[in-house]
Amino acid sequence: MKLLYDIGLKAYQAAIALASPFNEKAKLMRQGREQQFQKLKQAFAGNQAPVAWFHCASLGEFEQGRPVMEAFKEVHPEYKILLTFFSPSGYEIRKNYPGADYIFYLPLDSEQNAKQFLEVTEPELAIFVKYEFWHYYLQELQQRNIPILSISAIFRGDQVFFKPYGEFNRNMLRRFTHIYTQNKTSLQLLKRIGIAQASIAGDTRFDRVLQTAASVKTMPVVEAFAAGKEVFMVGSSWPADMEVLLPLIQKYNQRIKFIIAPHEVNEASITAVMQGLGDVSAIRFSKVNEADAAEYNVLVIDNIGMLSSLYSYGTYAYIGGAFGKGLHNTLEAAVFGLPLFFGPKYSKFQEAIDLVDIGCAFPVNNSQELLQVFEEVHTTPGLRQSITSNEKTYVQEQAGATAKIMADVSALLKKNT
Known part of the structure; x- marks a missing residue:
């Protein structure tokens, strides 16, 4: 398995190099890792402060790790924060994040790269968020x-860790000082393979x-666009x-305003x-002003960084991705x-x-099902208000993972000093 791991890493590196002239993401990954150790040495030259390293695969993991990073900085201001990303979709958007002192791509996993x-x-501390299990690091x-801590970790029984041939991957998990899982199922899976240094903290x-x-x-333009009507938010949509x-949209756009934030903003x-x-009255966010916004029925967001605030204007929300590789962030909408x-x-x-399970979200397989379930939520007296109340209660009850993790982190640092 280690041989396959090494071959896979070299193949991945070669694929990035081959794809970079034609693929923007591959190009950014290659460029971001050029002369990387020279940049690291320049950044860390003369640093005398202790360093806490947070690693996130991409933007979603960053949002999970952010509460812990910010709480850590508040409790331990003497530390410098090193933040690394694997993917451009995290690094390119958060490379100027003010909560970290150093922000870099993570060099690809190898024995030499990890040592260097x-x-x-x-x-003095390494925190990996949700995913990312790199053998050499x-x-x-x-x-x-x-x-080494893993936070907001979540596991499924079909993962390689839990297969008869997964000993190499299980050894990665054994190297963690502690793994904080999101749920009981994940913890039980870890216990089943003998990973004792784990506990439930929840999802940060x-x-x-x-x-x-x-x-x-x-957002004055969005307020003007809504014009007092109900707003149907579409977040992170794909074709x-x-x-x-x-x-x-065609059926309801005269009665309800729609805001569409595509996942790919190009x-x-x-x-x-x-x-x-088609002929639905729509306008791009960058092309509309406050005076004219109310004239349109659909507002298409053509920039990055607004979505979490846009949900505050919503009455309903559709979250994209679940007809493709997987659902995007539902919690940004659920909190409202x-x-x-x-x-x-x-x-x-x-x-x-x-x-x-609690009746606040509705999966659909096609347009007909979406129309049917939306009509029920839209027209049933008191149903939307009940959903709102139950959903907000659920989010509040799940909070607190950051405090649990930080209590242990502070004790761990004290123990090691």
């Missing part, structure tokens, strides 16, 4: 006696969305989602959304108590399962 990275950065951290995203909801940005949504994606709407709709691929997301 830790020699340069010298972290974990091995080197353990050999240097650096505490609940803490993050509550922080966001308490400090939403006011497959838009196909399902179009009949609903010219081709935005143009496709606008063209797909919006009835949620999404496609069928949500089984890997505990919060989505919970929201469906």
